[in-house]
Amino acid sequence: MAIDLQNILTEEKDGILYVTINRPDKLNALNRKTIEELDSVFTYAQELHTVRVVILTGSGTKAFVAGADISEFSSFTDEEATNLSLFGQNVFSKIESLCKPVIAAINGYALGGGCELALACHLRIASQNAMFGLPEVTLGLIPGYGGTQRLPLIVGRGKALEMILTGAPKDSAWALQAGLVNQVTESENLLAKATEVAQLLTTRGPIALRKAIEATLDPIIDYQLEAKLFGDCFDTEDFREGTSAFLEKRKPVYKGK
Ligand code: COA
Secondary structure: OOOOOOOEEEEEEOOEEEEEEOOHHHOOOEOHHHHHHHHHHHHHHHHOOOOOEEEEEEOOOOEEEOOEOHHHHOOOOHHHHHHHHHHHHHHHHHHHOOOOOEEEEEOOEEEOHHHHHHHHOOEEEEEOOOEEEOHHHHHOOOOOOOHHHHHHHHHOHHHHHHHHHHOOOEEHHHHHHHOOOOEEEOHHHHHHHHHHHHHHHHOOOHHHHHHHHHHOOOOOOOHHHHHHHHHHHOOOHHHHHHHHHHHOOOOOOOOOO
């Protein structure tokens, strides 16, 4: 690939583009640079006609993506946070509206922005050790990369609110039963299973796939509202306490201010 990438690995084989988020020492957390690189990679995937299907995964066996990079936004103002949210939403919407199928191969933690990234993909295949969660409330925050809008559409408002309000992680069996993922497989078979599904999709008519994706794009969404509310959280003491506590490796004490 002609783009210079630091945090993402790519490999193209038989019409399938494998995209691997590669910051394993930070559990593949999404810093701004990584989201910018995702933007470039998906622009490339959109334009290159030899790419028929994309498989998106994380490096290592522990994490798909453990969320937005908390260390990067812990000192943000509400305005900077709203802008970050809008930026992430735009890139994730580009993935969701890509004219070819994107399969998330979820190989471990899919938390916060990582769960939201998986939600933006068209199909989700998880390894048995995958864990899903929107733990933003544990940091005094709400999801800001489309999770409040996409999750209710995928699992229904009841289960979505269970995840968003408790912030508690859910295992792969729960995710399968809730419809959050399409399939669960043994960890060692994850990429093989995702490849099998991708190969099937390469046999389908590309124009039909494009039209099917377009026809099923989310009808009721308000990303602007999510970005504004996400930004509002940054104007609170609770948010500063939540992110400081994570970075200082201690439990947060919230005051509701
Ligand atoms: N942002 C920034 N850094 C992160 C991160 C994130 N979202 N998730 C993990 N990391 C970093 C850790 O700070 C640690 O870095 P260090 O070695 O420099 O201290 C490294 O990745 C490994 O994580 P660690 O917490 O030591 O692994 P663990 O196995 O004990 O716990 C998790 C794994 C996923 C439970 C834990 O890392 C976690 O809770 N991460 C944050 C999840 C989150 O809240 N995401 C939503 C953000 S909006």
